[in-house]
Amino acid sequence: MSFQDLGLIQPILRAVSEQGYTTPTPIQQQAIPVVLAGHDLLAAAQTGTGKTAGFTLPLLQRLSGGQPARNAKGRTIPRALILTPTRELAAQVHENLAAYGRHLKLSSMTMYGGVGMQPQINALERGVDIVVATPGRLLDHQSQGNLDLSAVQMLVLDEADRMLDMGFVHDMRRIVALLPRQRQNLLFSATFSDDIRRLAGDFLREPKEVSVAPRNSTAELVEQIVFPVDRERKRELLVNLIQTRNWQQTLVFTRTKHGANRLAEQLERDGLKATGFHGNKTQSARLRALADFKNGKLQVLVATDIAARGIDIDQLPVVVNYELPNIPEDYVHRIGRTGRAGAEGQAISLVCVDELGFLRDIERLVRKPITQQIIAGFEPDPNAKAQPIVMGRTVLHGGEDSRRPGRGGAARQQPARAKPEGRSARAGNAGNGGQAGRPRQGKPQPGTPPESRADSWKSTPWAELDLPPHLRRGQGNGRRPSSGGQGRSQGGRSDFGSGGRRQGGGQRDR
Numbered sequence: 001m002s003f004q005d006l007g008l009i010q011p012i013l014r015a016v017s018e019q020g021y022t023t024p025t026p027i028q029q030q031a032i033p034v035v036l037a038g039h040d041l042l043a044a045a046q047t048g049t050g051k052t053a054g055f056t057l058p059l060l061q062r063l064s065g066g067q068p069a070r071n072a073k074g075r076t077i078p079r080a081l082i083l084t085p086t087r088e089l090a091a092q093v094h095e096n097l098a099a100y101g102r103h104l105k106l107s108s109m110t111m112y113g114g115v116g117m118q119p120q121i122n123a124l125e126r127g128v129d130i131v132v133a134t135p136g137r138l139l140d141h142q143s144q145g146n147l148d149l150s151a152v153q154m155l156v157l158d159e160a161d162r163m164l165d166m167g168f169v170h171d172m173r174r175i176v177a178l179l180p181r182q183r184q185n186l187l188f189s190a191t192f193s194d195d196i197r198r199l200a201g202d203f204l205r206e207p208k209e210v211s212v213a214p215r216n217s218t219a220e221l222v223e224q225i226v227f228p229v230d231r232e233r234k235r236e237l238l239v240n241l242i243q244t245r246n247w248q249q250t251l252v253f254t255r256t257k258h259g260a261n262r263l264a265e266q267l268e269r270d271g272l273k274a275t276g277f278h279g280n281k282t283q284s285a286r287l288r289a290l291a292d293f294k295n296g297k298l299q300v301l302v303a304t305d306i307a308a309r310g311i312d313i314d315q316l317p318v319v320v321n322y323e324l325p326n327i328p329e330d331y332v333h334r335i336g337r338t339g340r341a342g343a344e345g346q347a348i349s350l351v352c353v354d355e356l357g358f359l360r361d362i363e364r365l366v367r368k369p370i371t372q373q374i375i376a377g378f379e380p381d382p383n384a385k386a387q388p389i390v391m392g393r394t395v396l397h398g399g400e401d402s403r404r405p406g407r408g409g410a411a412r413q414q415p416a417r418a419k420p421e422g423r424s425a426r427a428g429n430a431g432n433g434g435q436a437g438r439p440r441q442g443k444p445q446p447g448t449p450p451e452s453r454a455d456s457w458k459s460t461p462w463a464e465l466d467l468p469p470h471l472r473r474g475q476g477n478g479r480r481p482s483s484g485g486q487g488r489s490q491g492g493r494s495d496f497g498s499g500g501r502r503q504g505g506g507q508r509d510r
């Protein structure tokens, strides 16, 4: 199938071919005709599948076929609104609009926080057809009377799952309430969680559903490997891997902004060109880091989940989970940074005994065991005991036996007031949707003071886990009988290499 077959008009076909695209990706093949026909769309597609062109191309075409909308002063007001969770993603969507719409007479702008309001006000005053916005800043403009949304005919919620994770649900609802009822709605999400389906039920009208990846599956082209390692030796192993495998462009994930900074500084001391990439950095620092990373000046980008959400780098060869995410869905998002648009990629996870529970949750979500390899010289201590993971004032219990029976597969954590990145920090984490392991704000859970929790979690040495043969230190070394993993309602024990015993996926700590 070619782009011509999708019914796109000549100026768009020209722009697409100038981008060097010859064949539409599967999401484009499915989504473009649906959007051109005016239907609402619910699309499951991860970043890297070409989803942005999947909605921007038909959106541009539909708008170019109509007349500009004007307010009483004759100023062009937006006919399309694209909401994204992050500034980076907004900037990228906007770049795509500019590239694909270069032979059309449509204007677009970005509207996100962290930069001055005035240039955005000026752009609105000049007149604009398409606004690409993060929810918070859009509402700021709206409340100041800068923005007229009365002519919006197309609404796109891009990476809606992440907007929910970041606590934007109320903002999204407020924004939708400001729009004309008669409009076309497109919702893109990496996965169709129950929360996404609920949102779609509220916002979309008889949507056509398209999906390019089965629910929560990981990119086929991504080779996933776990390197078991002791917690104190992760950095050494990372440096070793980068140097011995000659990785020139490595995206490394940590759980926290502070962790990202610290690791980047340490890597610099180890002689690598590295920098942290997270929400505490200014927008210009982030864009500079991204540009340096893309053009090869920077070898390692150490990112947090949220900041990395919008990173679009073609054929990123390797992604490293320096720390496994406590939210399994984040793993899927992270590794979606590699193996993009048909290229092969590697997703490496450095996993210590504290994180085995997280690994189980991830394997349950992706519905397959992840291959484990021990790097010679970095064999983990078979008697190492899991420790709680401290993230500011949040304490995560990711060690294998740190879960209580009956609590679902998610790693449990102590109540905390950790400040997650993004608007949720301000918005009280609304719309978190009960994500497993997501730091909870505010009050401690009743009856479980920190001391008793600390007392109650038991560590499990590597040797006692259901490890694959190459990881076992001989037979009869204290390994528990494998029934330890069976019949436990939380499925808390991942049985590497025998997916059949895994309990049904996706249990959440609601």
Ligand code: AMP
Pocket: 020, 021, 022, 023, 024, 025, 028, 046, 047, 048, 049, 050, 051, 052, 053, 312, 313, 314, 340, 341
């Ligand atoms: P996205 O999933 O929208 O973030 O796109 C991922 C990458 O694929 C971007 O770098 C796009 O420029 C690229 N891309 C999108 N559509 C195509 C296509 N049909 N052929 C080749 N590359 C594409």
